[in-house]
Amino acid sequence: MSIIVENFDLYAPRLVDKEEYFSAGHRACQGCGEALAIRLMCKALGKDTVIVNATGCMEVVSSLYPTTAWKLPWLHVAFPNAASVGSGVEAGLKVLRRKGRIADRDIKTVSIGGDGGTVDIGLQALSGAMERGHDLLYVCFDNEAYMNTGIQRSGATPFGASTTTEPAGSASFGKKAWKKNVAEIMVAHNVPYVATACHSYPLDFMNKVKKAVKVKGPSYIHCLSVCPTGWRLPPEQCIKAGRMAVQTGIFPLYEVEDGKYRMTIETRELRPVEEYLKLQGRFRHLSEDEKKVIQERVNQEYKKLMNKVECLPSWSDLKE
Amino acid sequence: MTKRAGMEIAFAAAEAVALCKPDVVAAYPITPNTHIPEHLSDIVADGRIDAEFICVESEHSALSACCGASATGARTFTATSSQGLLFMGEVMPIVSAMRLPVVMAIGNRALSAPINIWNDHSDIMSQRDMGWISIFASNGQEVVDMAIQAFKIAEHREVLLPLNINLDGFQLTHMVEPILFPDQAEVDRFLPEYKPYATLHPDKVLSMGTLGMPEIFTEAMKAKDVALINSKKIILQVWKEWEEQFGRMYEPIEAYKTEGADMLLLTMGSMGDTAEVAIDELRKRKVSAGLLRLKLWRPFPIEELRNAVKGAKVLAVMDRAVSFGGSAAPVGAEIRAALYGEPDRPLIINEIIGLGGRDVTVGDFIQIVEKAAQAEKEKPEEAYEIYGVRGS
Structure with a gap:
C-alpha cells in the first residue's frame, strides 16, 4: 500500500474517478488538508450521494451564496446536528423510495463534520444516529481544534498543543488533556465499520470510504486533516505532516470491521514523535520532558491498538 | 363518513x-x-x-x-x-x-x-x-x-x-x-x-x-x-x-357576543372555552362584555384585530407568559402596538393568568371584567398585572 502512495501520480489516473464533485474555487486556506480529503471522499462516493455538512470551515469556504463548490446534493443546517439531520435525510429517502415517490435506487447519506462538530458539540447526535442504525456514513474531518473560529481547543486537540483558548504560556504547556478517541467510541457502539484515515494516504482513505458506503447500516471514518493555518506549518508541509502523524504512530491508520481490527498502513518501526512535533508551531514551546511524556503515551496507545489487532476476533467468529 | x-x-x-x-x-x-x-x-x-x-x-x-x-x-x-x-x-x-x-x-x-x-x-x-x-x-x-x-x-x-x-x-x-x-x-x-x-x-x-x-x-x-x-x-x-x-368555520380572531360590547376579553388557547361560559354568565347579569379568541398568532392578524375591537371601551388581554422586565406580556404588548395608531382604540389592560398550570376559572374572568370596568373609570398605572398572586 505504501508503495502505491509513494507513486500516487503514477497510479492515480487509473484508480481515481476523474469526475470532480467538490470543485475548485472554494475559499479554503492554502494547503488545507480537509478540502483535499473532501475532494477525495466525494470521488470515492460518486454521484448517488447526499452530503449533510455540520457548520464549520467547510460550509463557510464552500457555500458562499450564490456560489457553491458542491456538485453533490448538499445540506447544511447547524453545528451539532449533522448526524441527526443525516438521520432525517436517510429516513426521508428511504420512505420516499418505498412509496415510489423517488427513483428506486440506493442513495447514500453521508454526514460530515469537523472535530468540534463531531467530538464535542455533535457527539450526542452522532451517538444517537449510530445507535439507531441508520444507513449513514459519518466522516469526521479532524483538524484538532476549532479552526473556523480561530484555533480554539477542542476535545480532539492533542496533549501539549497550543490553541487560542488553552495557549502555552509561562505557566502552561498548552492542552493538558489527551485527545478524545471517537473512533473507539464508535466501535463501542457496535458500528459495523469504523476506520481512521488521513488525506496523506489518499487511496487508503478512498478505499475506506468505498468500504464504508457498502455497509448496510451506520459506518464511521475519522479522517485526520492537517490544518497548516492552525497547526502553524507551511502549506506545502500538509501532506508530510499527515504522513508523519501516521509514521510516528501518533495517528495510526486502521479499520475495524465487525469488531476485527486491521492496520491498513503498516509501519515496521515507528519514527520518534519528535519528527512530527517539530514540523508544527503549535508544539514549538514543548520541553524535552513534555515531549517524552507524549512519546510514552504514543507508545502505550500504539501497544493497546496492536493488542486489539492481534487479539480481537471478528464478531462473526464469536458465534456458537 | x-x-x-x-x-x-x-x-x-x-x-x-x-x-x-x-x-x-x-x-x-x-x-x-x-x-x-x-x-x-x-x-x-x-x-x-x-x-x-x-x-x-x-x-x-x-x-x-x-x-x-x-x-x-x-x-x-x-x-x-x-x-x-x-x-x-x-x-x-x-x-x-x-x-x-x-x-x-x-x-x-x-x-x-x-x-x-x-x-x-x-x-x-x-x-x-x-x-x-x-x-x-x-x-x-x-x-x-x-x-x-x-x-x-x-x-x-x-x-x-x-x-x-x-x-x-x-x-x-x-x-x-x-x-x-x-x-x-x-x-x-x-x-x-x-x-x-x-x-x-x-x-x-x-x-x-x-x-x-x-x-x-x-x-x-x-x-x-x-x-x-x-x-x-x-x-x-x-x-x-x-x-x-x-362545515366548521375558522377565523384568525373568533368573536363571541362582541356586538355592541363595552368590554372585551381576549384569550388564546383553552382559556377561550372557559371565558365563553363567563361571558354567558355576565350577559345574564346584563354586563356588556364579549370575547375575542385569538387563534392565529403568527402571522399576526392586525387588520382583523382592529376591526374586532371597534366600538369597545376596554380590552382585557389575557397572557399566559411573562415578558420579564418588559413593557407588557407578549400578547398584551403585541396588541398595544397593533392598536397604537388607531384613533378610537379601547383602553387595554393586560392580565397574566394561569401560569404553570394555575387554574383559570369562570370566576377569574368575571373578576377581570370587573377590573376592566374599574379601569375604564380610573386609568390603571400598571401596564400589566400578574393576576392572582397569593399573599399580595
Whole structure:
C-alpha cells in the first residue's frame, strides 16, 4: 500500500474517478488538508450521494451564496446536528423510495463534520444516529481544534498543543488533556465499520470510504486533516505532516470491521514523535520532558491498538 | 363518513396527523405532549400508515431530523413541549428560513425553573420570532381540524413555511372530549399530496443552507418576513375550504357576543372555552362584555384585530407568559402596538393568568371584567398585572 502512495501520480489516473464533485474555487486556506480529503471522499462516493455538512470551515469556504463548490446534493443546517439531520435525510429517502415517490435506487447519506462538530458539540447526535442504525456514513474531518473560529481547543486537540483558548504560556504547556478517541467510541457502539484515515494516504482513505458506503447500516471514518493555518506549518508541509502523524504512530491508520481490527498502513518501526512535533508551531514551546511524556503515551496507545489487532476476533467468529 | 368518538385530545391529534399520512415523524418524549408521538408510533407499529418513526435522542435531533427529512421532500411531523421546544430553538429559525413545511404540535408547558410540567405559553412565546406560522387551538375539535389544515397550509407552494399548532398542556393534551373525525377519503380530498419545490436528490443537484454574507442577509430576512405575512392569504383560503367541506368555520380572531360590547376579553388557547361560559354568565347579569379568541398568532392578524375591537371601551388581554422586565406580556404588548395608531382604540389592560398550570376559572374572568370596568373609570398605572398572586 505504501508503495502505491509513494507513486500516487503514477497510479492515480487509473484508480481515481476523474469526475470532480467538490470543485475548485472554494475559499479554503492554502494547503488545507480537509478540502483535499473532501475532494477525495466525494470521488470515492460518486454521484448517488447526499452530503449533510455540520457548520464549520467547510460550509463557510464552500457555500458562499450564490456560489457553491458542491456538485453533490448538499445540506447544511447547524453545528451539532449533522448526524441527526443525516438521520432525517436517510429516513426521508428511504420512505420516499418505498412509496415510489423517488427513483428506486440506493442513495447514500453521508454526514460530515469537523472535530468540534463531531467530538464535542455533535457527539450526542452522532451517538444517537449510530445507535439507531441508520444507513449513514459519518466522516469526521479532524483538524484538532476549532479552526473556523480561530484555533480554539477542542476535545480532539492533542496533549501539549497550543490553541487560542488553552495557549502555552509561562505557566502552561498548552492542552493538558489527551485527545478524545471517537473512533473507539464508535466501535463501542457496535458500528459495523469504523476506520481512521488521513488525506496523506489518499487511496487508503478512498478505499475506506468505498468500504464504508457498502455497509448496510451506520459506518464511521475519522479522517485526520492537517490544518497548516492552525497547526502553524507551511502549506506545502500538509501532506508530510499527515504522513508523519501516521509514521510516528501518533495517528495510526486502521479499520475495524465487525469488531476485527486491521492496520491498513503498516509501519515496521515507528519514527520518534519528535519528527512530527517539530514540523508544527503549535508544539514549538514543548520541553524535552513534555515531549517524552507524549512519546510514552504514543507508545502505550500504539501497544493497546496492536493488542486489539492481534487479539480481537471478528464478531462473526464469536458465534456458537 | 365522519365519525364521532370520545378520545383524549393528544391521541386525537395523532389520529388527525395519521389521516394526513406523514412520511417521517421524529420526536423525543417530554410531558405533556408525549401521548401524541406515542400514539403515532402505535399507528406506525400497527401498519396503519407507512412512515419512518425516528426515536431521536433529543428534541434538538427531533427537529434536525425533521429538517433533513423535509429537505428530501417527505411530509414531516414532530411534537414537543417546554424545555424541549427551547432545545429545538437552534433549529427553529433554520427550518423556516429554508422554507421547509415541518408541522409541529406543541403541548404548551411552563419553562423551568422551578421545574413545572403544567400549562402556560412561555414555551411558544420564547420562539415567537422564529418565522413559523403559529396557531392556537382552544379545544379538541380545533386540534384535530388544525392538524389536518396545517399540512395543507404549510406545504402550499405560496407558503412553504413550518407551522406549529399550540394546544395547552393537560388542559387540552390530556382531556377527553367528543371529537368529529373526518374519514380518510374526505381528508384525501381536502389535502393534496405534498409536491415539494426543491429536494435533496442526485438527479437535480443543489446546495441547501448556504452561507449568507451581509450583502444578502437583509434580503433573506425580508423574504422570510414577506413569506410569513403572505401566508395569511393562504391560511384564510384553506380555512374557507375547510368550512365548505366540513362545515366548521375558522377565523384568525373568533368573536363571541362582541356586538355592541363595552368590554372585551381576549384569550388564546383553552382559556377561550372557559371565558365563553363567563361571558354567558355576565350577559345574564346584563354586563356588556364579549370575547375575542385569538387563534392565529403568527402571522399576526392586525387588520382583523382592529376591526374586532371597534366600538369597545376596554380590552382585557389575557397572557399566559411573562415578558420579564418588559413593557407588557407578549400578547398584551403585541396588541398595544397593533392598536397604537388607531384613533378610537379601547383602553387595554393586560392580565397574566394561569401560569404553570394555575387554574383559570369562570370566576377569574368575571373578576377581570370587573377590573376592566374599574379601569375604564380610573386609568390603571400598571401596564400589566400578574393576576392572582397569593399573599399580595
